[in-house]
Amino acid sequence: MSDPLPRSGRPGIRAAMFVDFDNVYTGLMALDPAAAKRFAEDPKHWTEALADGGAGGESRRFLIRNCYLNPVVYSKYRTYWTRAGFRVIDCPSLTQRGKSSTDINLVLEAMDALSGSGGIDEFFIASADADFTSLIQRFRAADRMTTVIAAGAVAFAYREMADHVVESHDFVAILNGTTVEPIHAVASPKQQHAPAAAKPKTKAASPAVRDVLEFVRTAPGPVVGAMVAHRALTADPSLKTDWGGFGKFGTWVAQIGQSVEYSPAQGGWVWDAKRFSSEDLPAPADLQPGIEEQVTRVTDVPALSEAQFRQVFLAMAARLREHPLNRTELSRLVRDDCVSAGQPVSRNAVNFVLQGLAYANFQLNDQATAPDLAAAWTANVEELCRVALLEFDAAEKSAVRRWASGGLLQSTQTGDSTA
Incomplete structure (x- = not known):
């Protein structure tokens, strides 16, 4: 590999985005046609949303933005992507079964980026195609962060190989303008010891917080997160939009403090840390080893x-x-x-x-x-x-x-x- 270029001094995590357009678009069409339309016609919107989600509050700079699509079927979307700063690579069908050259083109150019002098910190692969598992393995072996954007079922090995997976429902939320938790990314050396970026604070006197505190403090043990979320939304229906700016229930309830603890295990649990701990969480209901x-x-x-x-x-x-x-x-x-x-x-x-x-x-x-x-x-x-x-x-x-x-x-x- 070539030695990476010295950092330019410009802030931001150096990232690369490789989009398998056909795979993502068809996956989104099966889930949410409106979101699929936004994906295809407004790539700048969701790319900027991902750019703002770096670790420690640091934004990403997508030095490479590549989109691979079949021009016979999706040529009408080309202009949206070029205007958003993407390089569009035509990958027409090469066989009678409609198999295109997306996979090989994407892999070759991703490997060029990995071995090049750009010093990419994080690689994004927008595809649920498990054929890219070996590519993710190469990124990890080179000590690069990897994020998979999936609009479809993700094979277990593919999921486990990536550092982070933007699940279908989270990607749909981004496309529909709903706030989600920041996507994990590697911090630059200058920020590895910097304090975490400030998050929005929940008003201690809000009805939802008061109700949750009373509910958790009087519960006979850890409480299922769904029940706590239901109580909070009943007290303050406005939270259903994006949980007061925190994106998800788990992030919102975890920052309440006042001895309220949260764990995402088994669907999510909340408890009073003065009386209980994670060791008090029950085993999954009706799911004995088997x-x-x-x-x-x-x-x-x-x-x-x-x-x-x-x-x-x-x-x-x-x-x-x-x-x-x-x-x-x-x-x-x-x-x-x-x-x-x-x-x-x-x-x-x-x-x-x-x-x-x-x-x-x-x-x-x-x-x-x-x-x-x-x-x-x-x-x-x-x-x-x-x-x-x-x-x-x-x-x-x-x-x-x-x-x-x-x-x-x-x-x-x-x-x-x-x-």
Whole structure:
């Protein structure tokens, strides 16, 4: 490799962005067509959002901005990207099956950037294609930070190799203008020992904080984060926009202080540090070591119990019957309904299920029933297991189907009521 050029003295993390346009656009179209349109027609917006999310408050400088697209299908978007400062590389289909040259072009130019004299600190790969796993390995071996932007299912090995993954729902939130937590990045040498950038402060006297403090301090043990979030949103509905500038519930509740502790483990837990600790967190409900635990560990399927999955599908079907909802609103309402029903689940878990339904090409409309939702989701879980090379015998397959479907498929097959 060439020796990196000395730093110019200009502030910012030196970053490179490589976008697999076809992969991201088609993934977003399956999740949120409006977000896909914003991705394609306003790349400057979301690129600037990522540029502002560096470690220690330091912004990123994208020294390289490359977009790889099929000109036969997506040429109408070219001008949006060139105006946003991207270099657009045409990658037309080269085979009868429509396979383009995106992968090889992206890899070659990314390796040129890694071995060049630019001294790139962080590499962004916008693609859910696990074929780039080996490329991420090269970045890590060269001690570079790596961030994957995914608009689709992400293979476990690909996810684990990257330093950070911008999940589908987080990327959609960026595209829709909703604040999310800053994307982790490497700090420059001059900032490695600098104090962290100041974050917005929550008013101690706010109704939400008062309600959360009272709830947590009187609870008999650690409380599920979804229940605490529900209490906070009930006291102050304005928090649902972006949690008072903190982006996510976990960030908001963690900075309250006053002995309130938060852990994202198992969907999120909150407790009074004067009486409890992380050692008091319970084991995942109904998930003793076994086939379900193996699936959740390898595929990232939420570690919910059979009863929790069932409640998610029942709540989702009920909400869809009422009126059409966008995915963001639907995930919030389903989370709240599950909490009210005594089967609390995190919003991230609901989003993961919605994402799986999209991958299964399931149409979310007022005709969807709980068993229909359960069947589509279970098919997605089985596909994730297949891709992860998990092999099950007949009894194990039956156990996975019963668990992932919340018992609804089994109930349907035996003629029992699913109401």
